Amino acid sequence: MPAEQLPPTEAPEVLTVELGDRSYPIVIGSGVLDELGQRLKQVLSPRGCAVVTNPTVAKIYLARTLRSLREAGFAPLTIEVPDGEEHKSLASLKLIYDRLATAKIERSSPLIALGGGVIGDLTGFAAATYLRGVPYVQVPTTLLAQVDSSVGGKTGVDLPAGKNLVGAFYQPRLVVADIGTILTLPRREVVAGLVEVIKYGVILDAELFLLLENEIERILDLDLSRLQELVRRCCAIKADVVRRDEREADFRSILNFGHTLGHAVETLTGYKRYLHGEAVAVGMAFAAKLSRVRNLCSVDTERRIVGLLQRTGLDVAVPAGLEVADIAAAVGGDKKVENGRVKFVCVEEIGRARFEMVTSQEIGRLAVQGSAEVE
Numbered sequence: 001m002p003a004e005q006l007p008p009t010e011a012p013e014v015l016t017v018e019l020g021d022r023s024y025p026i027v028i029g030s031g032v033l034d035e036l037g038q039r040l041k042q043v044l045s046p047r048g049c050a051v052v053t054n055p056t057v058a059k060i061y062l063a064r065t066l067r068s069l070r071e072a073g074f075a076p077l078t079i080e081v082p083d084g085e086e087h088k089s090l091a092s093l094k095l096i097y098d099r100l101a102t103a104k105i106e107r108s109s110p111l112i113a114l115g116g117g118v119i120g121d122l123t124g125f126a127a128a129t130y131l132r133g134v135p136y137v138q139v140p141t142t143l144l145a146q147v148d149s150s151v152g153g154k155t156g157v158d159l160p161a162g163k164n165l166v167g168a169f170y171q172p173r174l175v176v177a178d179i180g181t182i183l184t185l186p187r188r189e190v191v192a193g194l195v196e197v198i199k200y201g202v203i204l205d206a207e208l209f210l211l212l213e214n215e216i217e218r219i220l221d222l223d224l225s226r227l228q229e230l231v232r233r234c235c236a237i238k239a240d241v242v243r244r245d246e247r248e249a250d251f252r253s254i255l256n257f258g259h260t261l262g263h264a265v266e267t268l269t270g271y272k273r274y275l276h277g278e279a280v281a282v283g284m285a286f287a288a289k290l291s292r293v294r295n296l297c298s299v300d301t302e303r304r305i306v307g308l309l310q311r312t313g314l315d316v317a318v319p320a321g322l323e324v325a326d327i328a329a330a331v332g333g334d335k336k337v338e339n340g341r342v343k344f345v346c347v348e349e350i351g352r353a354r355f356e357m358v359t360s361q362e363i364g365r366l367a368v369q370g371s372a373e374v375e
């Protein structure tokens, strides 16, 4: 049955990101894309608006999005940028600004990001900067965007010199996460998104981790009610982290678990071999190992983390051929370095994490020792 005809499995759920007068709802459910216009009307009165998307997503979801917006009285313009991380760029930003200016989009008119994290980050940054800020709405269509990038207000684009180097904290007015969109996502993207779900379990939610251990096969079979539960739990965790530390002064960087080595692996393999989530899986297995080597967690905790990642089909070994010095340099170039030491997120037990200051050399040395030691 095509995704569009699937009956909703569960009632939609609504969470709130509590940020005072910038608080906003996250609507989660199967089929909620068709409610976008009505939901938006509760936040902003109907007017002109612009849907930013890419051809891959547009082919499947644009017609429904436009229909829902028009039925609620909005007058949407569509802006398509090419698909791919390489288009999370200043060139795409310029394309968006030009289209908005030509269409005389006004300050009160929202931008609507229809797509994965690339579209979400790009649209959010365009919204943060066009006319010094217009409202925007996240309509995440990948698992990663639903559990991570659409919530929390980090927006931005890449430069040739590195990822996410230009950006702003700018919160959306509404997030509408239609679980049904995951049904059309390539499996590799689903698994990459699941890695971030596993991450939330490891650092902040032992019950979520247990649920994943018990249900991972059903989840990989895209059982919609299980997926909805995962997205809801992850959004609740992210909303709470953002409420406590919106601008990543300290606590929010707990979400960086697995990302220190993960980013290094992505950089050193030229962003070609791994999807982000796949590299983070390597980084999470490594973070568990480093935690165990430092006696911060038990062998059993490390085994559970590595075991769950492997059950998704991922290879969590640090890729062969990387040199200690290269890893150390890549890790040292990360945004989270203080006085030559990296603020590294370690696990103490499933559901509990803490920061440790670790040198990039130590990370490099331990990483090349191989990550599949615990069997």
Ligand SMILES: NC(=O)c1ccc[n+]([C@@H]2O[C@H](COP(=O)([O-])OP(=O)(O)OC[C@H]3O[C@@H](n4cnc5c(N)ncnc54)[C@H](O)[C@@H]3O)[C@@H](O)[C@H]2O)c1
Binding pocket: 054, 056, 057, 060, 083, 084, 085, 088, 115, 116, 117, 118, 119, 121, 141, 142, 143, 144, 145, 148, 149, 150, 151, 152, 153, 154, 155, 163, 164, 181, 182, 184, 185, 186, 189, 276
């Ligand atoms: N802002 C944040 O807090 C934050 C957090 C994590 C990641 N990110 C950013 O998110 C980006 C990665 O996001 P992503 O993993 O969603 O990748 P993506 O946006 O590139 O989407 C992955 C692929 O899936 C396609 N796609 C999207 N939805 C689909 C659907 N429902 N059916 C079929 N195909 C679909 C896309 O066109 C793309 O080809 C990176 O740029 C990363 O930096 C941002």
Ligand SMILES: [Zn+2]
Binding pocket: 196, 259, 276, 280
């Ligand atoms: Zn990530």
